[in-house]
Amino acid sequence: MSANPKFLAATAQVDSAAIQALPQSRKIYEQGSRPDIRVPFREISQDDTPTLFGGESNPPLTVYDASGPYTDPTVQIDIRKGLPELRRAWIDERQDTEVLAGPSSVYGQERLADPALTAMRFELQRPPRRALSGRNVSQMHYARKGIITPEMEFVAIRENMRIEQYIESVRQSGPDGAKLAARILRQHPGQSFGASIPKKITPEFVRDEIARGRAIIPANINHPEIEPMAIGRNFLVKINANIGNSALGSSINEEVEKMTWAIRWGGDTVMDLSTGKHIHETREWIIRNSPVPIGTVPIYQALEKVDGKAEELTWEIFRDTLIEQAEQGVDYFTIHAGVRLPFIPMTADRMTGIVSRGGSIMAKWCLAHHEESFLYTHFEDICDIMKAYDVSFSLGDGLRPGSGYDANDEAQFAELKTLGELTKVAWKHDVQVMIEGPGHVPMHLIKENMDLQLEHCDEAPFYTLGPLTTDIAPGYDHITSGIGAALIGWYGTAMLCYVTPKEHLGLPNKKDVKDGIITYKIAAHAADLAKGHPGSAIRDNALSKARFEFRWDDQFNLGLDPDTAKEFHDETLPKDSMKVAHFCSMCGPHFCSMKITQDVREYAQKQGVSADKALHQGMQEKSIEFMKKGAELYHKT
């Protein structure tokens, strides 16, 4: 039940499940303005449309890809070496950082010197990098100086998802290419609640959003391995996956596997919430192997350093922890600086009190000392650390509701208002900020959270946990919260923190991680569609087309989880021949409903008129034709 004592650095291996290409998928890269800006995508190839349905070819579809080099068969993965330093040259070129001799945190030095940790330590310890004295290395700082960084350009290319290139390939795919492209690109106008997403994301747009504080690119200079991504209401809605061991279980290996598993299915960032032994070492393994930004809650580790006695926490211990983690490369810190002393009594009549771990630690500290939180009083000191490494704030909602009963109460909104004040302080320092949000909120109270967040925090990205829309389904809180996540994403939340089926019950295993990720990919995508994010309907349209044309494999492969879709299909219709069957396994051949429109269209085509016209012109004739054909199409089994 403790951290696995058998984990040895020397024999650590990548999870074989993480390095398989997804079915019919290949890794492609889109180059930017310089050869070292290579933005990864996944390209899913498709079968031709069966002759019966028109016979056209269906060019491969490009989708956003968070999985990093793992799914690139040309990259040799060795988790003992870590990932390549994609951003190293970009950081070097800016000439505003120095490479230190070693960790500057006391704790970091201690851990490095401890021979008992040698066997489990990530071997290739790279000396940390820090801003030169007086310099600010945050993406926001560059953005405000008018500089478009390679990170920003990378993000711009990534957000565009190669839509133009894909649509062009559809246009060129055959005589009806232009018509087909128009169909595939068509989507309903959205309802964006004030988000304004351009048709094409330019690097300048990214810069402007970062400068404005409306988006962030979490990108610690000590995490050069990341493929930059953006979090903001005018970008694709992102999702975060929480991993981390506790005193009660899970080993370093398992956590690295959870990370590679989470990004395989679409996790855009990963939070390492470890609270057990070897937090430092676990984090090093995760960061060195993570192509996505890593977030942490530094107070967890600070608490371990005082043996779990919240009242013994000090600013000095916390500060050392921030530096320790910043020098490892953590990209964003959850800081519960909004849990102020006067707010704590507001939670006294709650049903479930304070449910945020960080929030409760700070509340305990405040009560024990009868003093204002050191996170609040030292907030500008924290900003100084953040900008020396470009760590982004994730201002924690320590007073979020832990039940629908406590939703939208005085304590919660008092904290939110404080987070708004702190946002402006951070922005004064050009430090990137996002704001954490609830929690447990019934559907009709969700919008108030978004509206107040936009108002108080001046459009700094909102990053919410769920929210869970009911409390009566332990074991299914990925679903109770997926509903709330889709809604708040639609209203404007920039990143959705997943909830797994194990929420409130236990530590998620790999299956839970995947269930959480897929549920949240659904919520995020449903939000993109509802906001009217340009091009977001393309994948839906391509999959629907495949579905209508009985291209079973394409239907599986274009989906979020091809493996499960195929497995489910094969339970009912296991034979390969059934993958080309022109009927659904639900209904059987007699009851296939998808065929009727095809009959109409086929008839129309023969007549050389539009389907609509054909039906109006020649219904009578059609009925004879139809009967003849019908007898063929619906033959008995």
Add this chain to the structure above:
Amino acid sequence: MSANPKFLAATAQVDSAAIQALPQSRKIYEQGSRPDIRVPFREISQDDTPTLFGGESNPPLTVYDASGPYTDPTVQIDIRKGLPELRRAWIDERQDTEVLAGPSSVYGQERLADPALTAMRFELQRPPRRALSGRNVSQMHYARKGIITPEMEFVAIRENMRIEQYIESVRQSGPDGAKLAARILRQHPGQSFGASIPKKITPEFVRDEIARGRAIIPANINHPEIEPMAIGRNFLVKINANIGNSALGSSINEEVEKMTWAIRWGGDTVMDLSTGKHIHETREWIIRNSPVPIGTVPIYQALEKVDGKAEELTWEIFRDTLIEQAEQGVDYFTIHAGVRLPFIPMTADRMTGIVSRGGSIMAKWCLAHHEESFLYTHFEDICDIMKAYDVSFSLGDGLRPGSGYDANDEAQFAELKTLGELTKVAWKHDVQVMIEGPGHVPMHLIKENMDLQLEHCDEAPFYTLGPLTTDIAPGYDHITSGIGAALIGWYGTAMLCYVTPKEHLGLPNKKDVKDGIITYKIAAHAADLAKGHPGSAIRDNALSKARFEFRWDDQFNLGLDPDTAKEFHDETLPKDSMKVAHFCSMCGPHFCSMKITQDVREYAQKQGVSADKALHQGMQEKSIEFMKKGAELYHKT
């Protein structure tokens, strides 16, 4: 792959999983104005609050219970005999029906006479009952005559969920009972979009809603086994589970098991969508053993009678099928009478054409004959059959969208408008009606569906499939659709038809049925909460209280699926002692966040003041107290 040839009536047995009581639960009955109105509920007992948290007792909570006599250990279940005829006396007393000598449908007579079916036939064939000539036996007819039927009173008691009695028991539970009752009863004011749900449902209110057409009680006189339930926007949101075999698989036994499994987890009605062999016999087994209303799509069976050739369907064959099924006891029929000839060309440019099976059958018929649909032209003839047995209409949405692309299009809304016209025709005959809705709709287009339905159909109950909010997640369409279902339920949909993970891929097995049911119970309950349904937050509050007080077993048992919750918990903390652990398995003892508020409250209680006051008055003193206690509470493991 065909219907299981081994199914034998003589050896048929109830699924042993269906007759277990749920953990810490017992069946109770609330008596109405007469001894034979006994409304079933499930009562979940709870542990006392641990002394540390106040030590109060927590009276058992009553929840709505769709599972029928199966979960009553005092009832001997033998599926070969079927369930007791709960409503028989009520129907008899009305003296408006006659018992026929045998089935009056040609097909029903044929099946009964076929010796090849003897071995699988449900043995105790009861002669069917029909309205006396010229009489109308619909609940709507009685309601409009001002009669409160036992069915209506039953529904009123059921909808109130014994809230008054439960709250009274909390009030009486101890010295702080009144305060506790106020807490448990507290809920946020809802946003109902025009629904107006009274604080207490009276039998007269039920009658009025039925008379108005705003609710229905599906209750065929040939299904006296049902425990009446209501579907309407001013009642609790209900869910339907689809079961049914196809030509490709599943046996009678499996379908009966799916029904008992579906109601165990909360299915309010069940649709038997069988399309394979032995539809008639399968249905008989299901109805005789179902305490919930059963719906069907009669056109499926009619099509089997013409060997799958839609163009050979006739009004006479369909009519005989309606009578056959009405005399078996089907409570509602999906009738796709809105698929009119002129609407079919409107589907020509769709991405996924016509995806409703019934819709495609009728579209094929219309095209083949170039004639208006016989369902539309014979609609009043159908009404005559419906009122002779009290079968409710579920007016089918044969032109619902099969992809987000096709959502809210001309064809869909043309059909909806027609369904509105047909609603008024049915109401002219005092026949109960609900309206089926989509389908595949992005979030921001869902409300238009509800608004137009209310407008065209004059508040007749809406009964929607999902809707699915994105098309990119085959294998997870219970979730893509659960999001849409919660939303449309909030907006006013009265019943949500579940979607299982197998949607688009295969036939659901029992696991899929349960996943679909739980997901939809969540969606329905989230909708009730958002609408502000009186008392709907009680279960959430009770569970949140249990969660805060670390009553693990209560947290499991008050949830929708105690088995899964317990199983998940035990994966991380398997020992029984951990069920009383005062920390979560997610965080371990150091990181338990739930304890802080308790510390505050405990302190306040000792001071004899409110928690809030205590904190303001004696912060300094508290801090000393707190540190002492903190050291005790957060001991090291």
